[in-house]
Amino acid sequence: MRAAPSYGTALALLLLASLPAAAQPPPRGPDPDWPCVQRLVPRLSAAALWPGPGPDGDWRAEAEVAALVGRLAPRTISEAEGVAAIGSFVAPLDAVARRRLLPLAFAGALEATNRQRDALIEQIRRFARRQRDLAERVRELEAELRPGPEDPAARAELEQRHGFAARSFIEAERTMRYACEAPVRLETRLGGYVRALRAALPDR
Amino acid sequence: MPPAMTRTVAALALALLAGLARAETILVSNEKDNTITALDGESLRILRTVPVGERPRGIALSQDRRHLYICAGDSDRVEVLDLETWQVVQHLPSGPDPELLALHPDGRRLFVANEDDNMVTVVDVQRGLVLREIPVGVEPEGMGISPDGRFVVNTSETTNMAHVIDAESGEIVANILVGARPRAVAWAPDGRRFWVSAEIGGTLTLIETEGWRVTGHVEFAVPGVPPEAIQPVGMALSGDGARLFVALGPANRVAVVDTRTARVERYLLVGQRVWNLALSTDGSRLYTTNGVSNDLSVIDVAAMRVTRSVPVGQAPWGVVVRP
Numbered sequence: 001m002r003a004a005p006s007y008g009t010a011l012a013l014l015l016l017a018s019l020p021a022a023a024q025p026p027p028r029g030p031d032p033d034w035p036c037v038q039r040l041v042p043r044l045s046a047a048a049l050w051p052g053p054g055p056d057g058d059w060r061a062e063a064e065v066a067a068l069v070g071r072l073a074p075r076t077i078s079e080a081e082g083v084a085a086i087g088s089f090v091a092p093l094d095a096v097a098r099r100r101l102l103p104l105a106f107a108g109a110l111e112a113t114n115r116q117r118d119a120l121i122e123q124i125r126r127f128a129r130r131q132r133d134l135a136e137r138v139r140e141l142e143a144e145l146r147p148g149p150e151d152p153a154a155r156a157e158l159e160q161r162h163g164f165a166a167r168s169f170i171e172a173e174r175t176m177r178y179a180c181e182a183p184v185r186l187e188t189r190l191g192g193y194v195r196a197l198r199a200a201l202p203d204r
Numbered sequence: 205m206p207p208a209m210t211r212t213v214a215a216l217a218l219a220l221l222a223g224l225a226r227a228e229t230i231l232v233s234n235e236k237d238n239t240i241t242a243l244d245g246e247s248l249r250i251l252r253t254v255p256v257g258e259r260p261r262g263i264a265l266s267q268d269r270r271h272l273y274i275c276a277g278d279s280d281r282v283e284v285l286d287l288e289t290w291q292v293v294q295h296l297p298s299g300p301d302p303e304l305l306a307l308h309p310d311g312r313r314l315f316v317a318n319e320d321d322n323m324v325t326v327v328d329v330q331r332g333l334v335l336r337e338i339p340v341g342v343e344p345e346g347m348g349i350s351p352d353g354r355f356v357v358n359t360s361e362t363t364n365m366a367h368v369i370d371a372e373s374g375e376i377v378a379n380i381l382v383g384a385r386p387r388a389v390a391w392a393p394d395g396r397r398f399w400v401s402a403e404i405g406g407t408l409t410l411i412e413t414e415g416w417r418v419t420g421h422v423e424f425a426v427p428g429v430p431p432e433a434i435q436p437v438g439m440a441l442s443g444d445g446a447r448l449f450v451a452l453g454p455a456n457r458v459a460v461v462d463t464r465t466a467r468v469e470r471y472l473l474v475g476q477r478v479w480n481l482a483l484s485t486d487g488s489r490l491y492t493t494n495g496v497s498n499d500l501s502v503i504d505v506a507a508m509r510v511t512r513s514v515p516v517g518q519a520p521w522g523v524v525v526r527p
């Protein structure tokens with residue numbers, strides 16, 4: 001029985017020592033609501049991925065292209081599966097059809113990726129705001145602990161609340177690092193699609 | 205030996221010699237895989253993938269080219285990889301979270317930027333000792349040593365400054381305000397000026413050593429690409445100093461800058477989130493690490509064309525060419 005409280009106190013002290021730095025990350029760039037290391041690029045642009053003039057026309061108007069985008073886009077589809085779908089789409093097309101349809105397929109894949117990315121970015125922002133509130137809570141508890149209640153029971157209770165809030169914060173930081181990777185994974189997959197589409201374009 | 209066969213043998217020998225002459229190796233650090241990828245500079249085939257410490261980013265060759273110094277940021281150390289045996293043979297003390305490093309022309313002093321504790325650590329690579337710790341701005345990042353070895357320039361990401369350090373005394377001789385979140389430093393071969401890239405500022409600042417004055421800027425604009433995607437990071441200067449190649453991050457472009465006019469000659473479309481660049485020994489090819497598309501882009505410098513994309517590890521970051 002004696003070991004447990006001393007372990008709890010040690011953990012609380014450890015967290016107390018390690019937290020101020022973690023709870024107040026330096027401002028990373030011009031957007032305080034964006035917690036990820038890399039600066040946010042709100043939308044992926046066609047020009048950052050596709051050489052030459054952008055695609056001309058509406059990809060939805062081409063039923064085959066719209067069907068291909070529907071196969072590529074769901075988040076459960078891996079890059080390899082999507083690239084395979086592009087392969088089957090491209091195979092029967094002649095050079096003229098490829099020149100016309102592949103840029104449209106790119107436009108569709110880009111639009112779908114941006115839509116999914118928007119949703120992820122909004123989730124990350126919400127998460128960051130929650131995390132900021134949690135950091136504020138930890139700091140308040142730390143301020144209460146510093147002079148410290150005289151009553152040992154009250155102090156133990158406060159330490160426990162502080163320890164719990166601090167652990168939640170640290171766990172959420174880990175989740176956040178993972179969450180920050182989700183839009184990057186979408187971009188990587190889109191890059192794979194772009195390479196497959198460009199490789200199938202006939203030389204001019 | 206019949207003459208035809210003699211000719212064949214001679215041709216083979218010549219081809220072999222030519223191959224040997226170009227037998228350089230491209231070394232890439234993969235930030236998420238915790239590996240170094242070694243590629244053959246001729247065939248661009250992967251020779252091997254070597255596990256190293258956590259989050260390897262900045263890399264540099266030893267003076268005799270036998271070893272690679274690797275900033276293993278999350279392992280809080282610099283690792284020394286033997287490029288003959290492909291084993292990590294030593295851990296150098298580095299201070300916490302080393303990100304980038306530069307070897308002094310004396311081949312002995314390694315200057316390491318520690319992102320977490322606002323220090324530049326000077327390490328003696330022969331004795332494996334920390335010689336000195338130099339306090340700089342918040343989140344030190346880029347490192348560039350003047351060709352004569354007198355000055356070390358370090359950039360600090362959050363303070364937005366280039367700190368000029370006297371390599372002998374360790375004293376800071378100048379603090380120069382540059383663009384937001386400065387990253388890399390590139391010195392002109394004559395040692396009279398250097399460029400600093402600013403990832404958030406989206407520009408380069410040119411600084412002259414005489415009086416440590418800002419004497420120019422380079423700005424970038426890619427049609428159709430929003431300005432916030434233009435994030436200048438790594439730089440490489442051509443051997444004659446006439447052209448500066450600049451990696452523009454999520455714009456997925458390398459800018460080719462004429463250093464005389466400070467104008468961008470052209471933008472080349474490479475892989476996604478281009479971080480760093482290195483020229484082949486003969487200057488004919490430029491290699492870029494692309495952190496999101498997980499590949500290396502190969503640029504034919506004379507033709508100014510991107511000729512290949514070579515998949516490497518996850519989140520490739522640093523690149524050096526070993527002659």
